[in-house]
Amino acid sequence: MNRWFAVARGTEVPRRHVGHYLLLGQELAVWRSDSGAINAWENRCPHRGVRLTLGSCEGEELRCRYHAWRFASVSGQCTLIPAHPGQKPASTVRVRVFAAVEHDGFIWVNLAQGESPTAPTRVAHVLDSTRSIFVDAPLYAVRETLLDGYPVDSTASRLAVWSKDAYCLSAGNPDHAALVTFLLQPVTDFQTVIHGALHTTVEETARLARLRRHNAAMGTVRDEAERRAAAATGGGATA
């Protein structure tokens, strides 16, 4: 599937940290090299299958925790096998890597292999972001719930949501600039994370109150999406 998904805010992936993320059931090791390159790798060492999130970032390389094989940023090519330090690792010794970029404050990943993916959808200038929330519902249920309206702000109690593409929805008054964009991350086929990007600024004193309103609204969306998903699977209402 040649599609980009936001998996994290850029600030969640500081240098020298290897983060664990899930996209469409694919476990990812996401890390930033010292030179700034964003890597999203299959979370599995090609040697003996150990999760690379146990490993450590060594500048431009990631070092596996089990036998300390080293893999180069961007290519995933193995550069050193300490058991045989004099031998150059074969070009076939590499981690499976996915396309990853940082745009508008988010880390975007594309799981498509073998084709060069086009750039991700650009989001309007992001000035702030909400807390990302986890929803126990498939992406389509979250998307439909959002398309039915996003309840935020007293001045416009139900803002319309219009679709830019299936996984990136903006909300606001259609005659004004977008106020918020939702980036939907399908964690698995039945779990979704909603990332919220805000496009306007407010006084620092009003900022927390605004974030609280968004958190509450996103919570409403979560509850409704989970209710719909449960109804769709015949599971009935869950507590």
Add this chain to the structure above:
Amino acid sequence: MSIPNPGRIEPVLWDDWHPVAELAALRHGRRLDTGLLGRPLTVTLRADGAIDACSGPHALPHLDTRYGFVWACLGAPVRDIVKFAAADEPDRIPVTGGSMAVAASGLRAVENFLDLGHLGYVHQGYLGEEPHTDIKPYTVGPREGGGIRATGCRVYQPRPSPADTSGYEVDYIYEVHRPYIVVLYKANPVDRTRMDLIALLLQPVSEESCVAHSFMSYPPHDVNEKSVRGFQQLIFGQDRPILENQLPKRLPLDAKAEISVRADSSSAHYRRWLSQLGVRFGAIPQAPA
């Protein structure tokens, strides 16, 4: 009366003996709930000292003790419980190293036990150390009596045993006796003409979980049981997070599933041997050619 085998687990495992409890861990009148080859298992130490075990409503007909552990066979035993000849030497001191539950296939644990390349990293400062990380060629072949044997393994060790705090190169011999039973012999730090024996006895609870029991047997030099146990648990405690983070949890037997290098020769032999034996429980069998 035999235990039902609805999963049709291969006879090479079903009709063999497996460790199911450390004797020292049993308490009079208390049940120990565990599992074996996907079946539930309850072990009880009676007030009169007798041990019995059942799997659901079925009493286990084949139960025995050896090396400080209770062993069980769910099927019809075709051979005796594993025996390590060296442990029979009369002056040796046997020590059990306890039992640890691991959320991974026991076959992965055997492979980890055989693995030389991780000693300098996972057990850094104890069983290996940088820059002594290169693995020199060693020999692997069939073991007389079945299984595989790796000899000529030379590893630099900063602290090879609790009795020894100075580093030197240690000789290792590994033997895999059964799919879930592996033993290591290494020169005793005091009397280098004799070998310490360290056996890892895996109890295959499910395909993706096991209990690792360990048994050691030492020449009679300055063996402090408590520190030996503590050392063994420290070392295995370093391996456990690795084992629990290997994907997939079952051991892939296809040579192309994971990349191997020369240092992995014992692992490659072990996987091939498991394939030849037809072991499937805890493994991902090779795709038919």
